[in-house]
Amino acid sequence: MTQPEQALPAENQWDLMVEHGHGLQNGFHGLWVEGDDPEELSRLLRVDQDSRLECDLxxxxxxxxxxxxxxxxxxxxHAPGWTHVLVFGLHPYHPAILNLGKRRVFEIFCREELGELDPLNLYYDGxxxxxxxxxxxxGGDMDLPEYLPYTLGLELGETRSLKRDMHxxxxxxxxxxxxxxxxxxxxxxxxxxxIPDKAWGT
Structure with a gap:
């Protein structure tokens, strides 16, 4: 039986985004946040609660x-113990992202104008x-080697490809x-x- 840290998705993750992401392949900013309370996270992000809208992507x-x-x-x-936040208009290291407290936050950010991915950042407590x-x-070097067991079969190789790297x-x-x-x-x-512009002094 395949170990969870060595599982593979049933479908290509890039292809799914192209099919269902309504243009997000041109610029994507996603956060996977530890915890099951989207309401708390929305408060920490300082959203306008009056703008709340239950909707599809x-x-x-x-x-x-x-x-x-x-x-x-x-x-x-997202999954038990995890919430997903699709972000519009903020940048990596934005104060809103650094305000999510003592929980792991994984970030995938694709720069629309450059068509390239930032490193897969991990934030915790600001x-x-x-x-x-x-x-x-x-088995190569990683910034945070404790996550190396999750990488088997996901090695990036020497040649960069936005589609492959995103997957x-x-x-x-x-x-x-x-x-x-x-x-x-x-x-x-x-x-x-x-998120009101004034919420973070922007």
Missing amino acids: ETATEVYGSTRERGAVWIGP AQLGDVTPPYDQ LMASMVGRITGRFTDRDWWTATRTFYR
Whole structure:
């Protein structure tokens, strides 16, 4: 039987995003946050509670496109013990992300204008601990080597490919959190909130 830390997704994680992500392949910012309380996380992110909207991803992207605020989130359950936050308009190391408290926060960020991925960052209690990007070669060096057992078969190799690297990084997060993205994940109803620009002094 395959160990959970060596499992593989049933479908390519990049292909699912292209099919169901409503353009997110052009720029993606996702947080996998330890904990089962989206309401608490929304408060820590300083969202506008009056902007709350239960919706699917297509609606979330449409509403964000018509909002004046720079920041917004689409937030909801990911797997037992984990919440997913799709982020609009914020950047890595943003104060909102650093405000999520004493819980692990894994981040995948694709720069739309460059079409490249940042390292797979891990935050905890207001600090970036390092990244858990899979190594180039099996058993190779990692910033946080305690996550090396999750990387078997996900080695990045020497040649960069946005599509392949995104699939491998999303698979890495799926192993850690116990769930890969799938069609149900992408088509779920979650909660959209705007983040007022003044909430973080932007």
